[in-house]
Amino acid sequence: MIISATLLSIVLVIFTLGKSPIFRVDRAGAAIIGATLTIATGVLSFDEAISAVDYRTIILLFSMMLISSYMNAIGLFDFLGHYIMKRLRTPKGLLIVVIIMAGLLSALLINDIVCLFFTPVVITVTRRAKLSSIPYLIAVALASNIGSAATLIGNPQNILIGSLSHLSFSWYLLLALPISLIGLFLTYIVLAKIYTKELSQTLVLPSESVRVKPIPRFLLLKGIVTLLGVILSFLFGLDPALVASLGAAILLITRRLKPNKVYAGIDYNLLVIFIGLFVVVGGVEKSGLLNMLLGTMKEVSLPVFMILTVILSNIVSNVPAVMLLKFMIPPEQNSIWWANIAIFSTLAGNLTITGSIANLIVVELAKKNGIHIRFFDYLRIGFPITIILVLIGMLYFKMLFGI
Template identity: 60%
Template sequence: MIISGLILTLSMLVFAIGKSPVFRVDRAGIAIIGAALTVGTGVMSFDQAAQAVDYRTIILLFSMMIITSYLNMSGFFQLAGNQFLSRLNGKNQLLFMVILITGILSAFFINDIVCLLLTPIVIMITRRARLNPTPYLLGVAAASNIGSAATLIGNPQNILIESLSRINFGWYMALAIPISLVGLVLIYVLLSWIYKEELSGQLPEFQPMTGVVHGYLVKKGLVVVFLVLVGFLMGFDPAIVASLGAAYLLITRRVKPNKIYRGIDFNLLVIFIGLFVIIGGVEHSGLLMLLMHTPWMKSVQNLQVFSILTVVLSNIVSNVPAVMLLKYLVPVHMGHVWWAALAIFSTVAGNLTLTGSIANLIVVELAKKENVEIKFLTYLKIGLPLTVSMVFIALLYFAIITKIFHIA
């Protein structure tokens, strides 16, 4: 118990900071080190560690990365961006479309990857139009988090929750979409108010984004996405459906597989596998059961307390580790509602600070490479009111839902 507790504590410390304060170890590195120590110190055997990994989650995450990377390589995101931009006149309209596009794409593709794709495009557009890129980039970061809450495939923690809970894809989507739509509107209102002077007026004329768009590949990719989503909604196993879609896209004479593999975030896959082993070690050692029987943990018996705890823990150790820890608190008799709350609140929590989610960090780091600096306090001006408002709205929403349907 002591060894597994130390491994968990050290791992969560690095996840909270983002990197080791002493060595050059990042989140993926500490996941590997923690998993290796869990097996190496005898907390679990190698076979037990292998069994602790939820391979359905890994397969689903990997498959969605392949599908998203394929669409990016085909030119879909560039094509969609140009279609929207051709219909804009005002600076406020551009902000609205950036938030809307980011939110919609993040609902059906992993939000981290959407940020990787859209951030350079937004910077390029704002520079061509001689605009301050900051409000638009803040819109990308915030909307990617809020939009990804709408489905169980929008972000890594929701993919994990889908795999752990097996809650119905369509049911969750119907429950979560209203929250996401309210959140996207709130992002637009807050940014329009904070940057009202810079967002007033008309857009200057600028050339559309250039690049190769493979029409056939775009159509093939969109058909696969549509069929995968239909499979999800019909209740088929998401891991199998997504893997079949990804496999079909890899059957082609026109694209070298390496071009698609470049869009896969292998660091994120390593983090997931390492965390499964670390948390599995804590459970196997008996420490988790001991923690679950503490008076404080026993007090977490209502949805509101659980939701607030989700927000707090997600900002301390990041949302994926928080989900892996909090899954043990979900009651069996009303699990579908608690799982949905865990998905929504862990995602909303990512908007609080600049380091609250990987998506935020991706936007900031890519912007920094283009000499656009977004400071911690700059983000906090939008992140703090947005998160507080969304937590309050979501708590009220779940209170109404549970009362109407008598499910909690």
């Protein structure tokens, strides 16, 4: 139990800080080291460590990454961004489109990957239009998190939750969609209010100002049909891991697209983090430490659980938070609790600039392009939006389920 407590503490500290304060160890390294020591110290045997990993989650996450990366490799993100944005005539109209596109794409694909590929498009368009990129980049980060909360495939933690909970994809979509739509609308209102001056300019984008390489029609049709087929299969309750892997396999069967272009978009660090955390948390569970830690919190009410989800997600990141909080979910009404943790752990990512990987991706890509989004720039927008959405969400759950 002492060994498990030590390993878990070290891993969570690194996840909280983003890297080790002493060694050059990042989150993925911490997960690898923690998992290795869990086995090496005898907390788990090698076979027990293998059993602790939920491979359905890994397969689903990997497959959705392949599908998302394929869409980028054929130029879909770049094409959509430029095609729609260059036809706008006002900064506010551009902001609306950025929010809608980031939210919609993140609901269908993984938000981290959407931010990775969509952020450069937004930077290019805003610079050519001689606009400040900051409000639009903050919109990408906020909208990608809020939009991803609408589905069980929108972000890594929701993929994990969907795999562990076996929630109905369509039931969750109907439950979470209203909150996401309210959140996207609220994002526009707050950004338009704070960046009134930047969004009051006259915008004229010449049609020839942005040139984008056309997408081969066959590859585009194949990608869209496959993605729609995967999503419809989710809605009809088919096995998500099997359906997603089949969709990814279909997209890889091609003569026109080099596989390496698709593989380049896979976040292998995230896959390693998932596997490592499964092993570390499995060791904590077997040691009895988890039962001791959660023993005093078995009677937590759903509203308290919501607040705890938001707080813990911001301290240790949402994926580790989900892996720990899942043990607090009661067997009765567990669908409601699982849906709660999916929605609120995602919304929590908008509280601060370090609250989610999606935020950090946007900030780092902006920094590489000479655009600096300060902590306060994000906080004055993300903080109120998150607090309001959490309160709305709590009221929403109270009205629907009476708890």
